[in-house]
Amino acid sequence: MTRFLIRRTLQGIFTLWVIVSLVFVLYFVAPHDPARLIAGRTVTPGLLRLIREQLGLTQPLWKQYLSFFGRLLHGNLGESYFTHQPVTKIIAQAVPVDISLAAGAGVIWLTLGLSVGILAARRPRSVWDRSATIFVLTGISFPTFILGLLLLYLLFFILTTHGISLFPGPGSYTPFTRNPLEWAHDLILPWITLALITAATYARLSRSSLLETLGEDYVRTARAKGLSERRVVYRHALRSALTPILTQFGVDLATLLGGAILTESVFGLPGLGYAVVYAIGVQDLPVIQGVVLVAAGFIVFANIVVDALYAVLDPRVRLT
Amino acid sequence: MSLTTIEIASSQLSGEPGERGAAILGRSPLRLALARMRTDPVVIIAGGMIALMALLAIFAPVISILTGHNPYNTDLINGTNQFGEPYGPGQNGFLLGTDNVGRDILVRIAYGARISLLVGTLATLLATVTGTVIGLTSGYYGGWVDAVLARLMDTVLSFPYLLVGIATASVFGPSVPLVVIIIAFFSWGTIGRIVRGQTISQKEREYVEAARSMGASDLRIMFVDILPNLLSPVIVLATLLIPTAIVFESSLSFLGVGVQPPTPSWGNMISDAQGSGLQNWWFWVFPSAALLVTTLGFNLLGDSVRDALDPRTERIFATRRRRSRRGPIPPAPLEAQLEAPLEGEA
Numbered sequence: 001m002t003r004f005l006i007r008r009t010l011q012g013i014f015t016l017w018v019i020v021s022l023v024f025v026l027y028f029v030a031p032h033d034p035a036r037l038i039a040g041r042t043v044t045p046g047l048l049r050l051i052r053e054q055l056g057l058t059q060p061l062w063k064q065y066l067s068f069f070g071r072l073l074h075g076n077l078g079e080s081y082f083t084h085q086p087v088t089k090i091i092a093q094a095v096p097v098d099i100s101l102a103a104g105a106g107v108i109w110l111t112l113g114l115s116v117g118i119l120a121a122r123r124p125r126s127v128w129d130r131s132a133t134i135f136v137l138t139g140i141s142f143p144t145f146i147l148g149l150l151l152l153y154l155l156f157f158i159l160t161t162h163g164i165s166l167f168p169g170p171g172s173y174t175p176f177t178r179n180p181l182e183w184a185h186d187l188i189l190p191w192i193t194l195a196l197i198t199a200a201t202y203a204r205l206s207r208s209s210l211l212e213t214l215g216e217d218y219v220r221t222a223r224a225k226g227l228s229e230r231r232v233v234y235r236h237a238l239r240s241a242l243t244p245i246l247t248q249f250g251v252d253l254a255t256l257l258g259g260a261i262l263t264e265s266v267f268g269l270p271g272l273g274y275a276v277v278y279a280i281g282v283q284d285l286p287v288i289q290g291v292v293l294v295a296a297g298f299i300v301f302a303n304i305v306v307d308a309l310y311a312v313l314d315p316r317v318r319l320t
Numbered sequence: 321m322s323l324t325t326i327e328i329a330s331s332q333l334s335g336e337p338g339e340r341g342a343a344i345l346g347r348s349p350l351r352l353a354l355a356r357m358r359t360d361p362v363v364i365i366a367g368g369m370i371a372l373m374a375l376l377a378i379f380a381p382v383i384s385i386l387t388g389h390n391p392y393n394t395d396l397i398n399g400t401n402q403f404g405e406p407y408g409p410g411q412n413g414f415l416l417g418t419d420n421v422g423r424d425i426l427v428r429i430a431y432g433a434r435i436s437l438l439v440g441t442l443a444t445l446l447a448t449v450t451g452t453v454i455g456l457t458s459g460y461y462g463g464w465v466d467a468v469l470a471r472l473m474d475t476v477l478s479f480p481y482l483l484v485g486i487a488t489a490s491v492f493g494p495s496v497p498l499v500v501i502i503i504a505f506f507s508w509g510t511i512g513r514i515v516r517g518q519t520i521s522q523k524e525r526e527y528v529e530a531a532r533s534m535g536a537s538d539l540r541i542m543f544v545d546i547l548p549n550l551l552s553p554v555i556v557l558a559t560l561l562i563p564t565a566i567v568f569e570s571s572l573s574f575l576g577v578g579v580q581p582p583t584p585s586w587g588n589m590i591s592d593a594q595g596s597g598l599q600n601w602w603f604w605v606f607p608s609a610a611l612l613v614t615t616l617g618f619n620l621l622g623d624s625v626r627d628a629l630d631p632r633t634e635r636i637f638a639t640r641r642r643r644s645r646r647g648p649i650p651p652a653p654l655e656a657q658l659e660a661p662l663e664g665e666a
Binding site (some may be wrong): 011014015018019022023026027137138140141142143144145146149150152153157255258259261262265266273276277280281283288291292295296299300303 | 471474475478479480482483484486487488490491563567570571574575576577590593594598599601604608611612615616619620623
């Protein structure tokens with residue numbers, strides 16, 4: 001186990017290094033000059049040179065690259081070209097939004113997806129199963145931003161124009177620490193958007209996983225012992241059917257923590273995705289670099305945790 | 321089971337010359353799958369949805385000529401009313417209405433279909449070929465080649481793809497070829513990983529040993545002997561990759577780093593609509609519907625293709641009942657594998 005964790009951590013660090021280097025190279029291969037963007041349209045060559053020097057852009061590329069990684073080792077991600085805020089601070093401000101998003105949406109999609117999947121698997125080819133299939137196919141075909149806009153239009157725009165204001169419009173977000181009730185109220189539409197789309201995958205996954213375990217010998221044995229169907233499904237089959245779902249859940253949650261770009265831009269939530277879309281618009285490399293690193297870090301970390309957890313949950317899996 | 325009946329029935333229907341009707345034809349798995357798909361109502365529905373979009377794409381210039389509306393040019397005189405407001409659906413000869421600058425939404429949707437289908441199929445093709453070749457190489461050679469390639473796939477798969485996608489597009493300046501490359505770059509890993517796993521199990525089979533004993537080269541064994549056995553999962557994955565690629569393109573365009581205005585794309589039309597407030601619902605409802613019909617069509621088709629190619633899997637819209645309700649349900653090997661997010665191997 002320890003050897004596995006060490007090996008996977010080293011691999012994870014390697015992956016992150018590749019990703020960050022790629023983004024770095026991307027921005028220096030590209031024909032663009034951040035100094036010019038900062039300076040604006042009218043600028044003297046002297047001022048341009050000054051800005052470049054300030055940003056450290058006059059140094060050779062390898063030196064910039066090394067100093068970037070040197071700073072990284074000290075937990076310093078540099079500062080924004082434009083606002084001069086430290087990138088770590090920008091990220092620290094945005095992450096709570098994504099944690100809020102992921103927490104609420106995760107609970108909903110796991111409950112919904114599992115319920116639909118179990119319902120479908122217990123009675124294959126029934127009306128329930130077919131409705132579940134339609135739910136799954138619609139869910140995986142719906143682009144996030146369309147569902148978001150649809151909900152926003154139906155539940156915010158139309159209701160508000162009729163004088164009923166049940167749901168908040170885009171751009172509203174209240175931190176949990178300020179007012180938990182308001183927090184949930186502001187996030188309910190983004191939660192539903194993310195949850196409905198993700199739940200489709202979970203319904204499909206839990207259906208096929210549960211069907212597979214229901215066909216196994218030990219389930220037949222359990223039935224032969226005369227256990228109730230409830231007990232067979234929920235105690236015996238579901239437990240081992242849950243393993244792949246848990247894996248998926250870990251990775252999805254981590255991906256979401258790294259920024260739900262589309263949901264955030266539809267609902268105007270100040271999370272990592274919103275921050276990075278803004279930064280990309282003005283080519284603010286340090287911010288982009290930092291967010292990509294954090295987002296990829298979440299995914300890499302979740303993969304390691306999930307693989308380790310897999311071995312704990314399923315004794316047949318041996319870690320190497 | 322009932323497969324035999326379909327086989328005989330359809331071979332009689334097709335009435336190939338020189339056959340004596342009763343003779344049972346030898347059929348390749350792919351032809352069997354095609355025969356199964358021909359009797360599947362879901363395939364017909366899905367095919368209809370895709371065909372509708374394809375026709376829209378092909379005849380986009382014709383629609384433009386017939387209506388006399390250009391997809392690119394703003395037309396405030398004919399396209400908006402005397403108050404400068406856009407026309408709603410059905411008003412003044414605009415079937416689906418006009419946008420804020422007086423462009424016909426129907427014509428723009430038709431041109432948007434061209435971009436979506438083009439990007440979807442090209443990116444899928446590129447990703448499938450790359451993923452298959454790399455997966456085959458990785459699985460067949462093993463050793464350090466596999467170590468490097470498998471690591472590469474893992475790295476690509478742990479990219480926050482939309483994030484890196486928009487960053488790349490913004491750096492190089494968004495364009496259609498770049499969008500295709502970005503989508504393919506983030507999609508081949510999934511295919512590569514599954515092809516690799518399948519290759520590892522296939523290369524231990526006797527037929528590979530037989531080929532090698534006859535002096536076949538590595539390339540021949542990989543592409544002539546092993547590859548045909550992997551076609552089923554590859555075809556299924558490719559069909560399901562098309563809608564993903566189309567959604568990816570429209571997401572990039574929605575975020576403003578995909579297809580650039582004035583070229584219409586469903587994504588940038590929806591983004592424009594959001595930018596001008598939601599009051600004119602036809603701005604975004606029709607492009608959204610077009611996008612949904614396309615993705616739903618391909619997802620339905622992908623599901624049916626999977627059912628047809630791998631008859632052991634559960635049929636989703638099964639028309640034939642199994643013998644007993646409570647009977648043991650066969651496991652779903654391919655389906656389970658296609659959906660398994662992480663394989664424990666390696």
